[in-house]
Structure formats: structure tokens, C-alpha cells
Amino acid sequence: MSLPSFQLLRPKTIAEAVALLAEHDREVKIVAGGTDLLPSMKQKLFTPPYVLDLRGVSELRGIRDVAGQGVEIGALTTLSAIEHASIIRKDYSVLYEAVRTVASPVLRNMGTLGGNVCLDTRCLWYNQSLLWRKSCGFCLKKDGDLCHVAPGGKFCWAAFSGDTPPALLCLGAEIEIVSSHGVRRTPLSEFYVNDGIVRLRLAPNEIVTRVFLPASAAGWRGSYHKLRIRGSIDYPLAGVAVALKMNQDRVADARVAITAVNPAPHLVKDADAQLIGLAPDEGLAERIGEMAARTAKPLTTSALTPEYRREMVRVFTKRAVVACAN
Amino acid sequence: MTDFSIIGKPIAMVDAAGKTTGAGKYADDFKLPGMLIGKILHSPYPHARIKSIDTSGAKALDGVVAVITGEDAPNPYGILPVGHDETALAVGKVRYVGDHVACVAAISEEIAERALELIEIDYEPLPAWFDPEQSMKAEIDLIHENRPHNIEKDYHHVFGDPDKGFADADYVHEARYIANEVTHAAMEPHCTLANFELDPHTGKLGRLTVWSSTQVPYYLQHKLSLVLEMPMSQIRVIKPLVGGGFGGKSEIIPLEIIAAVAARAAKAPVKITYTREEVFWAHRGRPRTIIDLKTGVKNDGRVTSVACKVIQDGGAYCSYGVVTILYSGALLGALYDIPNIRYDGYRVLTNKPACGAMRGHGTVNVRFAFESQMDEIAAKLNLDPAAVRRINLLKPPTVTVNGLRVLSYGLPECIDQVITRSGWLERKGKLPKGHGLGMACSHYVSGAANSIIRSDMPHSTVNIKIDRDGGVVVYTGASEIGQGSDTMTAQVVAEVLGCDLARVKVIAADTDLTPIDLGSYSSRVTFMAGNAALRAAEEVKKNIVSAAAKRMNCPPEDVIMRNDHVYKRGVVPGDHDPTAAEILEEKDAPRGRVDGQILRGSVLQTRKEEGPKQHMSFEEAVVSAIDFHGALTGTGSYAPPAEARGGKHKGGGVGPSPAYSYSAQVAEVSVDEETGEVRVHKIWAAHDCGRALNPVAVEGQVIGSVWMGLGQALEEEMVWKDGLLMNPGMLEYRSPSSAESPDIECIIVESIDPEGPFGAKEAGEGSLAATIPAISNAICDAVGVRLRESPFTPERILAALRAKKGMKRIEMTESVDPTAPATFREHGGSLWFRGKGPLRDPLDPSRQPSRASAVLGGKQ
Numbered sequence A: 001m002s003l004p005s006f007q008l009l010r011p012k013t014i015a016e017a018v019a020l021l022a023e024h025d026r027e028v029k030i031v032a033g034g035t036d037l038l039p040s041m042k043q044k045l046f047t048p049p050y051v052l053d054l055r056g057v058s059e060l061r062g063i064r065d066v067a068g069q070g071v072e073i074g075a076l077t078t079l080s081a082i083e084h085a086s087i088i089r090k091d092y093s094v095l096y097e098a099v100r101t102v103a104s105p106v107l108r109n110m111g112t113l114g115g116n117v118c119l120d121t122r123c124l125w126y127n128q129s130l131l132w133r134k135s136c137g138f139c140l141k142k143d144g145d146l147c148h149v150a151p152g153g154k155f156c157w158a159a160f161s162g163d164t165p166p167a168l169l170c171l172g173a174e175i176e177i178v179s180s181h182g183v184r185r186t187p188l189s190e191f192y193v194n195d196g197i198v199r200l201r202l203a204p205n206e207i208v209t210r211v212f213l214p215a216s217a218a219g220w221r222g223s224y225h226k227l228r229i230r231g232s233i234d235y236p237l238a239g240v241a242v243a244l245k246m247n248q249d250r251v252a253d254a255r256v257a258i259t260a261v262n263p264a265p266h267l268v269k270d271a272d273a274q275l276i277g278l279a280p281d282e283g284l285a286e287r288i289g290e291m292a293a294r295t296a297k298p299l300t301t302s303a304l305t306p307e308y309r310r311e312m313v314r315v316f317t318k319r320a321v322v323a324c325a326n
Numbered sequence B: 001m002t003d004f005s006i007i008g009k010p011i012a013m014v015d016a017a018g019k020t021t022g023a024g025k026y027a028d029d030f031k032l033p034g035m036l037i038g039k040i041l042h043s044p045y046p047h048a049r050i051k052s053i054d055t056s057g058a059k060a061l062d063g064v065v066a067v068i069t070g071e072d073a074p075n076p077y078g079i080l081p082v083g084h085d086e087t088a089l090a091v092g093k094v095r096y097v098g099d100h101v102a103c104v105a106a107i108s109e110e111i112a113e114r115a116l117e118l119i120e121i122d123y124e125p126l127p128a129w130f131d132p133e134q135s136m137k138a139e140i141d142l143i144h145e146n147r148p149h150n151i152e153k154d155y156h157h158v159f160g161d162p163d164k165g166f167a168d169a170d171y172v173h174e175a176r177y178i179a180n181e182v183t184h185a186a187m188e189p190h191c192t193l194a195n196f197e198l199d200p201h202t203g204k205l206g207r208l209t210v211w212s213s214t215q216v217p218y219y220l221q222h223k224l225s226l227v228l229e230m231p232m233s234q235i236r237v238i239k240p241l242v243g244g245g246f247g248g249k250s251e252i253i254p255l256e257i258i259a260a261v262a263a264r265a266a267k268a269p270v271k272i273t274y275t276r277e278e279v280f281w282a283h284r285g286r287p288r289t290i291i292d293l294k295t296g297v298k299n300d301g302r303v304t305s306v307a308c309k310v311i312q313d314g315g316a317y318c319s320y321g322v323v324t325i326l327y328s329g330a331l332l333g334a335l336y337d338i339p340n341i342r343y344d345g346y347r348v349l350t351n352k353p354a355c356g357a358m359r360g361h362g363t364v365n366v367r368f369a370f371e372s373q374m375d376e377i378a379a380k381l382n383l384d385p386a387a388v389r390r391i392n393l394l395k396p397p398t399v400t401v402n403g404l405r406v407l408s409y410g411l412p413e414c415i416d417q418v419i420t421r422s423g424w425l426e427r428k429g430k431l432p433k434g435h436g437l438g439m440a441c442s443h444y445v446s447g448a449a450n451s452i453i454r455s456d457m458p459h460s461t462v463n464i465k466i467d468r469d470g471g472v473v474v475y476t477g478a479s480e481i482g483q484g485s486d487t488m489t490a491q492v493v494a495e496v497l498g499c500d501l502a503r504v505k506v507i508a509a510d511t512d513l514t515p516i517d518l519g520s521y522s523s524r525v526t527f528m529a530g531n532a533a534l535r536a537a538e539e540v541k542k543n544i545v546s547a548a549a550k551r552m553n554c555p556p557e558d559v560i561m562r563n564d565h566v567y568k569r570g571v572v573p574g575d576h577d578p579t580a581a582e583i584l585e586e587k588d589a590p591r592g593r594v595d596g597q598i599l600r601g602s603v604l605q606t607r608k609e610e611g612p613k614q615h616m617s618f619e620e621a622v623v624s625a626i627d628f629h630g631a632l633t634g635t636g637s638y639a640p641p642a643e644a645r646g647g648k649h650k651g652g653g654v655g656p657s658p659a660y661s662y663s664a665q666v667a668e669v670s671v672d673e674e675t676g677e678v679r680v681h682k683i684w685a686a687h688d689c690g691r692a693l694n695p696v697a698v699e700g701q702v703i704g705s706v707w708m709g710l711g712q713a714l715e716e717e718m719v720w721k722d723g724l725l726m727n728p729g730m731l732e733y734r735s736p737s738s739a740e741s742p743d744i745e746c747i748i749v750e751s752i753d754p755e756g757p758f759g760a761k762e763a764g765e766g767s768l769a770a771t772i773p774a775i776s777n778a779i780c781d782a783v784g785v786r787l788r789e790s791p792f793t794p795e796r797i798l799a800a801l802r803a804k805k806g807m808k809r810i811e812m813t814e815s816v817d818p819t820a821p822a823t824f825r826e827h828g829g830s831l832w833f834r835g836k837g838p839l840r841d842p843l844d845p846s847r848q849p850s851r852a853s854a855v856l857g858g859k860q
């Protein structure tokens, strides 16, 4: 399977990058580490005439502790760099736990945080070669007019399968987006669209430049539980992130987020309301687990059965809450 | 002789440096001037008639040199003489999604891929068969017209009196087991480079050279000759380094023939390398299998009778299928003493990629069923699983009821070893909640006693040439595929000749240079090519010894070749430290000058050496021998003895082997009862390999086998949806990663086989089959659920656990109960084929409304 041919654009600055994006608009795909985009290009899921390589833009790299404001992570920072940054491990443990589970060490050396946040949604009927998709029949997400997973509808259920976004959602992260029209900043929770095709509120000419972890979330206890078959390499088949701000043994603030079971990562609504003020025990953890399971709508987009994956969201949430509380 | 200098020592693989530095050359590393890249067009249909193919568009594309289709090479072939049902490219019909239809040879991969898009094919879809039990009922729309009911082959064997055996039993246990499909997933994808030379006299295409990632160069040469209608002598097959085969390269894979046909059409070298997805379509892995097993036992666990019905979902072509289904039955024997056996085996055709030989060929899935059932019986009769196995041991030398001769038999010691090392007696039943121990045994052939193509030719031949430089060149057709056959050959020869390993150069698997060897499959190489190498070396040695005897003025029996020197018995040179007792030992035999023996040594030597010598360097001895004999060469070959070739019944040729390896394993696992996830903490694996010629290599093979078994037990599964493979890649087809690989303690048991080279038997396959049931038995020990469907993925285990605890049912296993599976499970979702995609035949199972609505109803 060869990579389709394209012209590579290699800007050195953000300004150059956004100018190139504006120039080529819908004909260009951004590549950072390439660990998600390149396999998909080989499968001819994308055949862009231009590929814009961000790796020359050094201002996009690095983790900065900004006094009083929290931590900024450049979009091009590799997952390994985040994994090994002591500040992340100390202050944002849920992100530390999540980032360590992404793919494998080699892929984390290449993969970036921006790429992880902007990851394409995944589906067994979509992440396949051109030959496979031709044989099966194309689906809504690429070239087709129906969905194999839920054939009755006109909706794509491909699962968002990134590991760090649920952790970032728990931390109340925001992201900075730049285009030739300017800079905007948005909470990550408003970045995703629960639709396997639309996915992100990101225009083709925009770049995610930075991720902000607020100071207010520093020191929250965190736990990330990931369902996968192998101990490494695998994308999540379900993932649960829990972050609790503890005041003695009581919860002062809380967030619970799930991934890989919907077209977008989701914060579990009202989990905080249930937790705040209480000392979590098994029973409470169990209830939060059930709330999370109700938020999960897995379908046959991945390995293992949807019913099992949903059940694991329940179990993992319960465990993650208990792990944080103790 | 047990005092070896090279045999039995841990020795690094002779080809290790190239592999670890990247300097080693695999097929895909070869390039020739003017070489074209071949790309293959595959069928999008599981079953369809080809009405027409129009290649004109592809041919017109700039950079395309040739486009070939089935008509360019229509001769059928297949690895088995009874199964010549394949053609290089489809002729008239396609039989699975991924079947090979056309090939483009172009100046670049990208152009070739683009050209494929320009080939226009008019297909007429036919109803397809996906479930073997349905397929067996087929009356029309057969996959191959000459195979009624889509049954490739069925066998019905009765040995002893099974009915009486069951009548005599105190207890009879019966269950259905299902093993889902797995594939080899070798690291190197298949690759072939084919090149024709011009005939100097006619200017036309002459000899063909093929570099291919194959385990069987000789068979490839043979099938190429058949399809291309060329004499074998005009075809040279070279096997470069191979990055793993595991059976997936043990027959002719379509690209090997297609590359040659394309090179002929293009009049230029053509290289084809499969994509990983194409490797999955080419497949030849272990078929998904239904095993209905019934065992009768006495109250003490002694087996009185076994009845076994096996249905294998063989895919669209015969491949090794007839052999697989026979192995599945035959290898019920030779592990335990089973007095009565009934076996009904069905190899069924379906519209899926062809299954073939895979590590532990034929035995693995049935062994999973059998060893699970042993434990079920032990539980029922309240016996220790180890005791049930021990009471059923064979008493060799013996010939089993189904005609398998067993001489060396290290199974009892294997069982003892794993029981002791794992602390079985003390720990079993006393582990913390959710933890368990399980045991199982297995065995495998050390080469098939009968070759695929029945003939009296030797199975292996080895030539040796030694020249005045003292270099020992060994020519063997045996195929190094990573298992260490070159190293084994070098060790055997060096041991016999008493020379340094570094002197030995192995030239292997090049049909122009090396004598015929059947190839690397059925774990035959060490036993057969090893024996041939041993004999060749002994022949050469005889000539060196006779010349040396003359120079040292002693009888030939007193010449000892060791440590790269040639000694006279009893004479220990001062500046050496010979370790062999025999050099030191004086013999009473009369010694002294033998009259009339003036050596015709080289001028140089006669001048330098005065009188008879006491010892010589290896080179000196070689020079003397060449001077004396004119040349120093030797040949050895091996054919299995007639007594080992099995019974006379139909199909009795498969299963017999000159020797069997044995394995016993204990697995320690823990199960998370809330998630169904299993962790394998440790596996103790004892393997009887006769003599361990190279202990590190044996350990590597055993660990690799256990690891592969672990994959099949817990993670690996080809997931099908109406003939479409849902996971044709290494991301979704999950071979275990190092992260969840357990500690494996390999215990080598040496039973010293009377016929093996230095007593060696096989080490590469026999351990795999025990791992799967050992894990399943350990899971059952840990949490009390008996899984009869592999792999034991977490949702299967959780479903079983919830059912056992009487918890609310969650449909987690797509309607197949993993403790009592009735049919194969299909992936959920729905192929509607209403949208933008190929229109399938209305009779296709995927289009049948009942199923479609069931799927829909369940999912919405």
C-alpha cells in the first residue's frame, strides 16, 4: 500500500503555516507526528494534494509552567515528553496516567498531543484499505450512503478513540486555535461534536496550537482506566478518566469523562453534583459508574462487543473513583 | 558418545549478525536492474463468476509494462497432489474476498496501483458459503464443481472397538468445542522476485530465477515448472533470509507464481511484496474448527474410548487441508494410551481465504478440546488432573492403535518437571481467589514419515565439500526460516568432523546448488536434514581419518578428530588442552609402524614433516586427505524407516513420524471477576526434544511456541462478517505484545531418540498446543468457568462468569455461549449491500432478511 502522492508544505512559523492553510484551504491536511494520518492515507481514506507538516514550527513544542495560570502544552509536544514531564505527573496525574496508555512507547515518541486531541474517529468498517471498503460497500464516513453499524440511520457512530482528551476534559483544559483570521481559545469540552463525521469544531484552515491546563485543576487526584486487549499498542475500546479535588476525605470538585464509546469524548453530566461533599465509597462509586455507562453508546465499531464495552465503562468508572478517593 | 564439543552447547545462530544489524537480505531487499513492481488486483466478491476482464485501460497507462490475468497461466496447482485446485490468477471464478484476479507490472508501485483501478471486470455474483455446517448441505453453487457438498475431504476412522470402549467406561463425557481462526502473522510479509535470463542461442526467455520468502524451495520449483510448463532444471529457486514462516510459507503462495508469470509477460524482473492485508488474504492459517469430543473413562481416569468429530472451515481452496484434517485425527494417538478411537473428520470448503498449515499443524485445536475434556473428567471424578494424565501414559516402545510408532517418550518426565517446578501439589487449590493453575500436555511429529508427493526419494540430502583451505562447505536444501536450521546443520557437521564451527559454511536452499530437501514444515528439518548432514559428515570424516591414519601411522579407529585437530588416541600434545576422555585414553590395540605406508603428502609437507606424526591440525589432515583421495566430498541422505511409516488404512500416511516430541505445561493465571480479563503470570513448559543440540535454540522455540499459543488462547482471532475479514492487519488482529507476555520457564527434557541425529527430535511446534488448554484449565481452576470457545477474550469470560453467578444476562458474546458454543460467531453490524458497494447475490447469507432483521433488531 503506497502513500498517495502529495506536495509537502513545511512552514517554520505559525504565521507561515496559517498562510499556507489559507492558500490551499480544503486541499490540505495537517500532519504532526503522522501516526494517525499516514496509515489512513495509505488506506486512501485521505488523498490530499497538499500535506502541511507542522514539525518545523518549533514554537509549537514544549511544556511551560506559567506562574499562577497553570501549564501550557504546545500542540506539537510529543506524548513521550508529556509522560516524562515531572510537573504533569505531579500536578495533573490524570493526564499522566492517560498519556502513558497511548499506543506504544515508539508511537508515543512520534505522536503529539495536538494529533491526539484532533484524532480522527475510528470504526472497523472505515479504517480499512480501499479494497476492503470497496468489497464491503462504502459507508457514510467515506464515499458511501449508509452506515454498516446502524444501517437504518444517516448518522456515523465511529468512535473517538483518543486517550488524552478524557483526561484533559477532567482537568477543564482549554485549547488555542489559530487561523489566518486570528486566534481563538475554547474549552475542550466545546471542541468536540458527537458525530463521527463532523467530529471537531475546527475549520480546515485552523491549527490547534496550545493546550492549557488551568492552575485550578493542579493537584486534583486522577485516575485513567483503559479497556484494551493487549497490554500495549491497542487503541482504547473504552476509556474512563476521573479527577477529584479532595478536601480531606471529601470531594470538593469532580469530573468524570469517557472515551472510545461515542463519536466524541464526553464529560459525564452531573457526576460532580453526585460526588461533591461526599466521601466516595463503593456504593457511590457504583452509582457514578452507572451514570457513566448511561453516557456510553458503544456500537460495533470496534473489537469486543458494545455490551461488554459499556459494562466496562461502568466497572472502570467505579474503580477509577475508588482509586482517586483512596 | 556424550562428551560433545559443539552439540548441546548454547550457540548463537550463525546468521544472527545479519539479522540483528539489518545487513541481512530478505527477499524484498533484492533489486535487479530494470526491475518492475507487481501489484495484484483482488476480488471484492466472496463468490462470483468472472464474465469478462478488460485490461486495456491499465495497459494503456504510462509506466505499465504488462498486465496478466488467469488466462496467462491457467494450469492448476496446489501443494497436495490431491488438491490441485488453484490457479495463479482466477480462471472463470473467484472464491473469496481477496482472491487473486489480475496483476500489473509497472515501473513503480504507485503506477501499478493506479493501473489496478483501470482494470474493468464484469462479475456475476453467486451465493456464497460462510458457515461450514451450512456449506456441507450445499447442493448447488458449489465452490469447486468436483467437490460435492463443498466437502474437500472427509475421513471416518475406527481403531479398536470404540463402542465397546464406551460400554466399558464408568463415565462418559461429551462436549462441543470451538476454536476460532488464527493466522501466522509472521513478521516478514511474503515477497517474490522473479527474473528470466535470455537464452544465448535463441535470444528468447530462458532460465528462470526466483528469490522467494518460502519454507519449501523445492516444491516451489516443482509447481513453477507445472504452471509455467518449463523443466524444473530451468528453474532456480533461491530462498534468502526469511522473516518467519510458521507454516504460512510452507506451500506455494499465489504471488510466487504470479511474479514469474508477470516477469515472463513483461520480459523484465518483477518483484511482488504483499501488503499486510494481502498476507491475511493469502492466509493458510489454522482453520476455525468445531470439535465434538466424547471420552469414556474408568473411575480411575483411564481412557477406554474416544470419539471425535472435527469440522474444519477450510476456506476456498484445498491447500494442506486434507493433511490438516488427517493430523487432527491421527494425533489423537501417540500422546496417551488410547485403546479405541473413532474419528470423523470433515474438511469443508467455504468462501473465505484458504486455511493451511500452521505451527502445530492439525493438532492444536483438537488438543485444546482433548486436554480441556481431561480436566472436565478429572473434576467430575474428583481426580488430580495430573493423575489422569499419568494413568494414561504410553509404554514405549510401542505402536499405537492407529499405527503410530513411539520409541522415545519423555512425557512422564515432562509432567514430573512441571509439577515439581510449579509447586502443583502444594499450591493447586490453595491460591488466592481468582488465581488458578492449569495443566495440559501435547506432542508433535519430528517430520512426516511420508512425503507429500509419495515416492521413495530421500526426504533430505546434504553434500559436503572440503578444500585445501580447510573450509567446510555444507550444501543443504533445508530452509532456514529463523528456526535455526543453518546453525543446526553447521553444529552437526562441526561435531562430526571435530572442527571449529567457524570453518563451516552452510549454503542452503538454492535449488541450483543444493540437493533436494523437502523443506521446513512438520518440524522435519533437525531430524531429517540433521541426519543427512550427520551421514554426509561421517562419509567425509572416513576419508580424512583414513588418510590421517596413514600419516600418523595408526589404525583408523585410533584417529580422533576434535577441537579442530586430529589426534592419535592416547597422545596428548603438550601445548593443547584436549577435553575429550578418548584422546587421553590409551587403547591396548597393537600400535606401531604399518608397513609399506609411505604417505603421498604434498611436496611442501613431506619436506617439512619427517616421519609419522602424532597429531595434526585440521588443515593438515584435510590436505593429506585431498592428496590421498583426490577430493574431499561427502553425501548423506535420510528417508524415514519403513516401520515408522504408519498403518495401511486410507489416510494412514499422515500422522506417522520417526519420532514425536512431548510437552507438559502448567499455567498460572488470575482472572478479574468483574472484567473477565485474564493475566497469565507464568508458564512452566517442559519439552522433550530428544537431545537439545543447541539449548538456547530449543528454549527460543519453546518460548515462541508457548507465546503463540498464548496468542491463540487469549487474544488472536480472525473476525469474520459474511466472508469479509474484519481485522486484516496487525492492529486489529492482536498478537500479544511484550507487555502481557508472561514469564516462561522452559525445562528441556532429553529423552535421546534412538534414530534422531545425536538423539534429537523436534522442538519448534510441539509445545504450542498445550498452552491453550493449560490456560483454559487454569481459568477454570481460578474462577470455575469452563470455556469451550477460544480465544478466551474478556467478554467471553465475563459472560460465562455472570451466567455462573446467576447475574442479569448481558448479551456480550453475539449469541454464542462460550461455555457451550454451538456455532461460529460472526461480527455484529450488517453488510447491506444496498448502498454504494458491490451487489451481492440475493441468496447470499448476508442478504437474507431473517438474519438482517435479527441484526437490526438487536442493534437499534
Ligand SMILES: Cc1cc2nc3c(=O)[nH]c(=O)nc-3n(C[C@H](O)[C@H](O)[C@H](O)COP(=O)(O)OP(=O)(O)OC[C@H]3O[C@@H](n4cnc5c(N)ncnc54)[C@H](O)[C@@H]3O)c2cc1C
Binding pocket: A029, A030, A031, A032, A033, A034, A035, A036, A037, A038, A039, A054, A075, A076, A079, A101, A102, A103, A104, A107, A110, A111, A112, A113, A114, A115, A116, A117, A118, A119, A120, A161, A162, A163, A164, A206, A207, A208, A209, A233, A234, A235, A236, B731
Ligand atoms: C498502532 C497504533 C496504535 C495507536 N494507539 C493509540 C492509543 O492507544 N490511544 C490513542 O489515543 N491514540 C493511539 N494511536 C493514534 C496516535 O498515535 C495518537 O493518537 C497520536 O497522539 C496522534 O498524534 P500525531 O501527532 O501522530 O497525529 P497525526 O497523525 O499527525 O494527526 C492526527 C490528526 O490530527 C490532525 N492534527 C494534528 N495536529 C494538529 C494540529 N496541531 N492542529 C490541527 N489538526 C492537527 C491531523 O490533520 C490528523 O487529522 C495509535 C496509532 C497507531 C498507529
Ligand code: SF4
Binding pocket: A122, A123, A124, A125, A126, A139, A140, A141, A142, A146, A147, A148, A149, A150, A155, A156, A157, A158, A196, A301
Ligand atoms: S459508524 Fe457507520 S458510517 Fe461511521 S464509519 Fe462506521 S460504518 Fe461508517
